[in-house]
Amino acid sequence: MKKLLNTVYITTEGASLRKDGENLVAEVDGAERARVPFHMLSSLVIFGAIYISPALIGACAASGITIVLLDRAGRFQARVEGPVSGNVLLRRAQYRVSDAPAEIVRSLVVGKIANQRAVLMRALRDHGEAFAVERTAAIESAVDRLAYIIARVERKDHSADTMRGSEGEAANLYFSVFDDLILSPSPDLRWRGRSRRPPLDPINAVLSFLYALLTHDCRSAAEAVGLDPAVGFLHRDRPGRPSLALDLMEELRPVLADRLALSLINRQQLHASDFVTEDSGAVRIKDDARKVVLTAWQERKKDERVHPFLDEKAPLGLVPYLQAQMLARHLRGDIDAYPPWFWK
Template sequence: MKTLYVSHQGCYLSLRQESVLIKRGETILDQVQLPLLEQILIFGQSQVTTQVIRACLQRNIAIAYLSRMGKCYGRVLSITQGYRQLSRYQQLLSPELQLQTARIIVQAKLKNSRVILMRQQRRRASEQTALAIESLAYLVQQAGEAVSIARLMGLEGAGAASYFSAFGECLSGAGFVFLARSRRPPGNPVNAMLSFGYQVLWNHLLTLIELQGLDPYWGCLHQGHDRHAALASDLIEEFRSSIVDSLVLYLVNRGLVSADDDFEYHDGGCYLNQSGRRKFLQAFVQRMEESVEEQPRWNLLSQQVRAYKQFVYDPSCLYSPYLIR
C-alpha cells in the first residue's frame, strides 16, 4: 500500500475507472490505482472531485488536507472508521498501566536518540555529542523510575534538549546551521525539515491507528483532546530520530538539499518551498521503502500500531517499542 503525496499547487484530482489522476490544467502529472492506495496527503491548494472522495470513502482510503508547511487541517474518513469497542478497552487501562507504557515510550525515544548520536560520533567525534550521549543514558534510567506523567514529560523534554544540543555537530552541509529546536514557527532550514518530516510521519501513524480501529485521541503519554490525536503523538516518539532526524542528516550531509534554493521565509519562520518539499518527500518515500530487519520501514509503523492494539486487548503483555539495533 502506498501514500499519494500532492505537493504541487493548483492540482486537480479526478477519477478514471480505478485510478486517481493528478492533473494540472490538461496535463496529467501522475496516476495511481485506487487498490494500491492507503491514504492521500494534499499539501496546499489542490482540488479533489466528489467522485474521488466517494471512491476513497468506499475503500477506507483517508484523505488529509495540510498546509504547504505540513500542518494538518483535517481528514476525510469513512463512516466505518469507528473506535467504540477498542476505545472502551483503551479507557479501561489503569493509571498504573498507562504510566508504565508511557515510561516504555519515553525510554525508547531516548534510547533511539542516543543510538543516532553514537553513530554520528563514530563518524565525526565531538565533545558536545559525547556529553549528550552520556546525558541521554542517565535520562533513560531516570525515565524508568518516573512516578508521574508530568515527571516523564520533563525527562523527555530534557532528553530532547540534550539531543538537539548535539544535533548541529552532526551536520556538515554548507549553509546549514542548527543551534536549538524551534517549532512554531521553525526558525531555520534544519528546523523546517524536522517539523515537516514529523508532521508527515504523524499523519501516517494516525491513518494506521484509525485502520486498526484504535481511538487516536486516547493515549498514555500525551493528553488527548478534540484537536490532538494523543496516541499518534505517543507512537511517533520512538520513530522521530530513526526516520526523520536521520533523513535530515542524510539530505544535508549529502548535499541533496540547498539552504538557498529549497526554503522560503515568511510569517516569521522558515519553511520548505515547492522544490524542497518535492525533494524531501521523494527521499522520505525512498527511505520508507528500504528494508530494515528484512521488511520495509513502512511495515515497522504498522507493526508498532498492531503491537499497541494487542496490548490494549491484553494488558498483561506490555507494549514493546521499536528500538534501533
C-alpha cells in the same frame, strides 16, 4: 500485509484530482500526469491549493481512502474520511488505560530516548574522526547523560508526569548538540534550537515537514488496528490533536525523521537556496526541494531492520503499523507490556 507505497503525495499547486472509473487521475493544466487505481491506495496527502472533485471525495470515502490536507509548509489542516470502523472492546481498554498510563508512558519514553542516543552514537561512529575535540566531547557527554535518564525512567517508582518531565529533559539535551551533527559548511544551514509554529530556519522546516508525514503514517497505523488516534498516553488529550499518533511517533522520529533531515543536509541534497523566508519570519521548503524530501522519505521507508521484539526483518515504513499492533495486543492482554522499537 500493509502496502508501504500506497500513499500518494500531491505537491504541485494548481493540480486537479478527479475520479475516472475506479481510478484517481491527477491533471496539471488540463493534461493527465498520473493515474492510480483505487485498490492500490490507502491515503492521499495533498499540499497547498489543489482541486479535488466531489466525485473523487465520495469515492475515497466509500473505498476507505483517507484524504489528508496540508498547507504548503506541511502543516496539518484537515482530514477527510468515511465511516470509521474499529473494535469497541479494544477502544474501551484504550480509554481505561489512558487514565493510568504509566507503564505505556515508560515504554514510549525509553524507546524515544534510546533512539535519540543511538542517533548520537551513530554520528560519532560515522564522523567522529572528522569532529573537533570539543564537538566529540559534547556529543559523548550527551550520550552518557541520556543513558542516565533512561536508567532513571526505567525505575518503577516514577509517575507518568515525572517521566514526561524526563522526556522533555532528554529532548533538550539531544537538541542541544544537534548542530554538532550538521556537517554542511553553509552558515544558513545551522541549528539554532527547535522552533515549530512556524519553523524559523531551514533545519526546523525540514523536521516539521517530516514530522507531519510521520504523524500521518502513525495515525493511519492506529486506525488500521482499531485504536482511537485521539486518545494517547504520553500526550494528554486535547481537542483536535491526534495524541496516540504523536505517542507512536515519538520513538520513531529520531531515526525516521531526524536522521533523514541530517542526511539530506550533510549530503548536500538540500541547500540554503531551497528555502524561502516569509514576511512573518516563517521558513518553508520550496516545491522542488519538497519533492526531493518526499522521494528520500519514501526510499527511507524501504530500508529494512530487524524488529527487536518480533526478531524479524521489516521495512521502516511498516514499523508504525507493527508498533500499533503491539500496542493493541498489550491493551487486549495478549502481551504483558508494550515493547518499544529500538534502532540498532
